[in-house]
Amino acid sequence: MRVLFANRLTVLFSALGALLVLFVALPLARTVTASSPALLWQTFLDPEVRGAISLTLYASFLATLLAFICGVPLAYLLARVDFPGKGVVEGIVDLPVVVPHSAAGIALLMVFGRQAPLGQAFGLLGLKFVSAVPGIVIAMLFVSLSFLVNGAREGFEAVDPRLERVARTLGASPWEAFWRVSFPLAWRGILSGAMMMWARGLSEFGAVVVLAYHPMVAPVLIYQRFESFGLASAQPVAALMILICLVAFAALRGIPRKNRRGR
Numbered sequence: 001m002r003v004l005f006a007n008r009l010t011v012l013f014s015a016l017g018a019l020l021v022l023f024v025a026l027p028l029a030r031t032v033t034a035s036s037p038a039l040l041w042q043t044f045l046d047p048e049v050r051g052a053i054s055l056t057l058y059a060s061f062l063a064t065l066l067a068f069i070c071g072v073p074l075a076y077l078l079a080r081v082d083f084p085g086k087g088v089v090e091g092i093v094d095l096p097v098v099v100p101h102s103a104a105g106i107a108l109l110m111v112f113g114r115q116a117p118l119g120q121a122f123g124l125l126g127l128k129f130v131s132a133v134p135g136i137v138i139a140m141l142f143v144s145l146s147f148l149v150n151g152a153r154e155g156f157e158a159v160d161p162r163l164e165r166v167a168r169t170l171g172a173s174p175w176e177a178f179w180r181v182s183f184p185l186a187w188r189g190i191l192s193g194a195m196m197m198w199a200r201g202l203s204e205f206g207a208v209v210v211l212a213y214h215p216m217v218a219p220v221l222i223y224q225r226f227e228s229f230g231l232a233s234a235q236p237v238a239a240l241m242i243l244i245c246l247v248a249f250a251a252l253r254g255i256p257r258k259n260r261r262g263r
Helices: 002-033 037-045 047-080 086-098 101-112 117-124 133-157 161-169 174-202 206-211 218-229 231-261
Strands: none
Touching: 002 231, 037 047, 037 231, 047 086, 047 133, 047 174, 047 218, 047 231, 086 133, 101 117, 101 133, 101 206, 133 174, 133 206, 161 174, 174 231, 206 218, 218 231
């Protein structure tokens, strides 16, 4: 009787899970297969499309690089050190995930806009954020940094602190213990978080469109073509971006498994 119940439960849960998987997979598959390979290639050869995709990849990479430089040290502190206000810091790191991204764009505009003190200060240095690539970068950075910080923190939490203490007793400095012990052992979490952040940055629209409608990244170009020319014009560009995101996701899933098998 228990076996029968378990089998029925498995069938029920499989059916419910399949509905959710199909809900995600069918629209994506329909979008990609609606265009012939020739049309997708012709769309990719469009200078405006190619420029928007290149800018999207580049800006998301820069945002991920900035988050790596500042976020990995922060993740290490969150994983290793208990300090007053730690919960607040963790909440702030996670907050961009729940803030509407158009609201995030407005918030960034209030700080980095042309009339904002910080925006004016950067302007004196020749760096502007409104309708400029730096604005796209900070928008992607704001909405996706949580992925890198949390991924790196989980990686460091999986490393036994005793290994660092052993390295210290053998004469390693705190920096050497971090760089030679903790970082190499936590690299999978860091890499996973970085790739998730980069992939998430590719899809950002709300915050970017508030700060920098021009130059257009791919999500903004898709919206612009849909609004101006309709579904037929926007769909091939959307299909290209879905394919790029699928490649990034496959890399995210495949690289760690490959390394685990290769140990």
